[in-house]
Amino acid sequence: xxxxxxxxxxxxxxxxxxxxxxxxxxxxxxxxxxxxxxxxxxxxxxxxxxxxxxxxxxxxxxxxxxxxxxxxxxxxxxxxxxxxxxxxxxxxxxxxxxxxxxxxxxxxxxxxxxxxxxxxxxxxxxxxxxxxxxxxxxxxxxxxxxxxxxxxxxxxxxxxxxxxxxxxxxxxxxxxxxxxxxxxxxxxxxxxxxxxxxxxxxxxxxxxxxxxxxxxxxxxxxxxxx
Numbered sequence: 568x569x570x571x572x573x574x575x576x577x578x579x580x581x582x583x584x585x586x587x588x589x590x591x592x593x594x595x596x597x598x599x600x601x602x603x604x605x606x607x608x609x610x611x612x613x614x615x616x617x618x619x620x621x622x623x624x625x626x627x628x629x630x631x632x633x634x635x636x637x638x639x640x641x642x643x644x645x646x647x648x649x650x651x652x653x654x655x656x657x658x659x660x661x662x663x664x665x666x667x668x669x670x671x672x673x674x675x676x677x678x679x680x681x682x683x684x685x686x687x688x689x690x691x692x693x694x695x696x697x698x699x700x701x702x703x704x705x706x707x708x709x710x711x712x713x714x715x716x717x718x719x720x721x722x723x724x725x726x727x728x729x730x731x732x733x734x735x736x737x738x739x740x741x742x743x744x745x746x747x748x749x750x751x752x753x754x755x756x757x758x759x760x761x762x763x764x765x766x767x768x769x770x771x772x773x774x775x776x777x778x779x780x781x782x783x784x785x786x787x788x789x790x791x792x793x
Contacts, residue, residue: 568625568748568771569614570598570723571606576613583614583622585780590787594618595769596636597625599688599723604630611635624669627688629660634667642674642718645705649690674716674746675709677702679729683722683749696721699733706741717741721749723771728756731763738764752782754789761790 569579583594596611611633614622624639626632632639641664644652664671678691679702686693694701702719709717719729719737728750738745747760748769757768770786773779 568595568597568769569610569774570771571596571603571610572598573775574610576606576609579610580613580617582774582779584617586774586783587618587620589780589784590791591620591783592767593621593623595623595625595640596633597627597631597640599627599685604633607631608633608635623672626660627685629656629663632660632663632667632669634663634669636669638670638672639664640674640716640718641671642676643714644676644678644689644691645709646677646694647689647691652689652691672716673714674718675705675712675714676718676720677705678720678722679733679749680722680725680727683720683725685720685722696727696730696733699730699736702733702737703740706737710741710743715743716746717743718746718748718769719765723749725750728760731759734760734763734765751786754785757786758789 569582594614611622612635615635621637624631624636647653678686679694679696681693706717721727721729729747734747744766745764746767747765751757751768751770752773760768
């Protein structure tokens with residue numbers, strides 16, 4: 568996950584290239600505070616020129632849509648207390664997605680805890696880390712609403728990850744693509760989350776470190792061969 572707020576277009580391209588070398592399957596571009604549309608377009612364009620893997624948007628608002636990407640995670644923040652983040656922003660951004668001819672991937676988005684910028688900006692009633700039954704309720708609702716992807720989010724820069732036991736419990740009930748992100752910075756934790764049932768793992772804050780590539784490579788190898 569590359570946040571355009573944290574990188575110039577050139578820096579984003581360098582990080583994306585190194586991430587592809589490390590073995591990632593896709594590059595996500597987005598964040599909860601992206602506001603500069605021109606910066607987003609510039610970052611996506613430079614990344615597209617630098618990598619072969621898909622470049623997928625992960626918007627936090629209507630400003631997170633760029634027609635230069637390959638696809639978009641068209642998400643609804645299911646546990647927000649503000650209808651804007653559940654359906655309002657989606658309605659406002661839908662025509663732009665349509666005109667851009669982006670592949671749209673319907674996704675339910677669940678935020679855990681209350682200490683992240685994602686939780687604050689999205690006005691989420693964060694799911695407690697130790698209450699997997701609540702996550703199951705939302706995941707089933709997402710599935711019954713036709714959302715073929717579900718993202719369990721601990722929050723950007725979180726000191727905690729979604730607990731493996733919670734992921735296992737959700738995996739037993741949700742049959743779509745399961746994505747887990749937030750606080751994943753080590754091989755051991757990535758392996759635990761993968762074994763618990765995550766289909767995809769998102770790494771973001773790690774990419775801000777100068778020496779991230781060997782760590783990311785280790786994370787990917789631990790998932791694929793662990």
